Amino acid sequence: MAVRVKGIRCTEDDLERNRLLRVHRDDDESESELMLKAMRLGIRILSAEAWAAGEGQYGGYDPQVLAQRLQADLLPVLEFLMRRDALPALLQSQGMHSTGVVPTTVAPTPPPAGIQREASGAVLAFSGGFLDDDE
Known part of the structure; x- marks a missing residue:
């Protein structure tokens, strides 16, 4: 049984961010589904604290x-920071630092569409996707 909030x-900014994010996500994902995913991600991050x-x-x-869930959740974030x-x-001292420095006056080339999803999906599949509780 699902409980509904x-x-x-x-805020207007939250709704605009949601609209802009949905452009890069599955067409069948609604505003509320994206907000639910964001809430669950936030809960996992706060749980680590x-x-x-x-x-x-x-x-x-x-x-x-x-730890397994956060590994999959945070891989796109780490890739973004590394680029x-x-x-x-x-993390830099652990050998994860990128070798090139991106000049501040030049915008970095964006990764191909979907790279974060593919990477996080691969990590989740490798680390135990059967633990997914996002029903």
Whole structure:
């Protein structure tokens, strides 16, 4: 049984961002479906911050399951930061830093359409897509 939230408040900017994102996504994905995906992604990210012991730790996720889900969720973010030479110093020191520096006056060439989805989908498939709870 699905529980429905009676309503959330979105700004005009949120709605415009949703409209612009939908241009690059599946045609059959509605505004509300995209917002639901964004909410679930946000919940997983916030769950990683909920590390204190006790009830609700990691938002109720098993730490291993959350790690697998976040790996797939964050791969497109890491690729985006790497292409713009903007990885955090912690990741740069681990050999994940891109070798080229993108000049600030030149816009980087965007990746082919769908590269983030393909990459995150591959990681999810590799790391256990059977754990998907986005029903």
